Amino acid sequence: MAHFIVLLGPPGAGKGTQAKAICEALQIPHVSSGDIFREHLSKQTELGKLADGYIKCGQLVPDDVTIRMIGDRLKQPDCSRGALLDGFPRTIPQAEALDDLLAKMDAKIERALSLEVPAEVLIERLSGRWSCPTCGRVYHEKYNPPRQAGICDDDGTPLIQRPDDRPETVRQRIEVYRSQTEPLIEYYCQKGVLVNIDGTQSIEAVKQDILTSLAGVR
Ligand code: ADP
Ligand code: AMP
Ligand code: ZN
Numbered sequence: 001m002a003h004f005i006v007l008l009g010p011p012g013a014g015k016g017t018q019a020k021a022i023c024e025a026l027q028i029p030h031v032s033s034g035d036i037f038r039e040h041l042s043k044q045t046e047l048g049k050l051a052d053g054y055i056k057c058g059q060l061v062p063d064d065v066t067i068r069m070i071g072d073r074l075k076q077p078d079c080s081r082g083a084l085l086d087g088f089p090r091t092i093p094q095a096e097a098l099d100d101l102l103a104k105m106d107a108k109i110e111r112a113l114s115l116e117v118p119a120e121v122l123i124e125r126l127s128g129r130w131s132c133p134t135c136g137r138v139y140h141e142k143y144n145p146p147r148q149a150g151i152c153d154d155d156g157t158p159l160i161q162r163p164d165d166r167p168e169t170v171r172q173r174i175e176v177y178r179s180q181t182e183p184l185i186e187y188y189c190q191k192g193v194l195v196n197i198d199g200t201q202s203i204e205a206v207k208q209d210i211l212t213s214l215a216g217v218r
Helices: 015-026 033-042 046-056 063-074 077-081 092-104 119-127 167-181 183-190 203-213
Strands: 003-008 030-032 082-086 109-116 129-131 138-140 194-198
Touching: 003 015, 003 183, 015 030, 015 082, 015 203, 030 033, 030 063, 033 046, 033 063, 033 082, 046 063, 063 082, 063 092, 077 082, 092 109, 092 183, 109 183, 109 203, 119 129, 119 167, 167 183, 183 194, 194 203
Parallel strands: 003 082, 003 109, 030 082, 109 194
Antiparallel strands: 129 138
16 A cells, blocks of 8 residues: 655755655655755756746745646656655645545555744754755754764765755745644644654654654554
8 A cells, every 4th residue: 555644844854854754664755845846946947947946936836837846756667556745735735635636546645744943943953953965964063963074974965055945035925834734734634644753852752753653553
């Protein structure tokens, strides 16, 4: 059976950090809408340029474009086993569209993991976040530093800071999360698939809670 898992949580909650362990445990691909938009931007595609206008100011890319992009991704053969959805859905219309897409594949969301972290912590996490432009791995200068400052452990690439991680943009992104994405917690709760995770714990403790919550999904 295919396993579709949604990772919910505000920007900086730790979704990308936890993705690898989940994907390894369930043998499913990591589908991050933000990563796909950034890949388009680095290739300067029309979609990338359009998305960048929204990303820069901390707004959501319009639903129609985003839903089409994820729909195409979920049609790739590796998603026949399922997928870990990170950063999608972010609105109720996206969640409804996802349910329709999955219904056509004879599948549904098995768990929605909501990583809960208060706003003050998010700003500190994002202002110290460094990511690898080659492999996407994320670090934190204080909480999860690379072995050598500014260099990816896995491939030696110089790490970068995301322009939208500046505190002004982060505040806007948190606001957008509260108004447009947080209603999804209730949406998935009503479907009986929601699991709340305390995202303020250490990276290792969060990982253990997540893996425990996935027992039974195999
Ligand atoms: P998201 O994908 O939800 O936006 P990330 O996984 O990129 O969040 O994490 C944001 C930042 O916080 C990164 O710099 C990451 O290293 C750091 N981080 C993630 N989880 C924790 C944690 N449990 N404790 C401390 N820092 C964390
Ligand atoms: P993330 O990498 O998840 O922090 O996303 C970075 C930015 O990409 C967001 O601030 C949005 O502008 C855009 N984005 C990512 N996922 C979505 C989505 N599901 N819907 C709309 N915009 C998105
Ligand atoms: Zn790397």
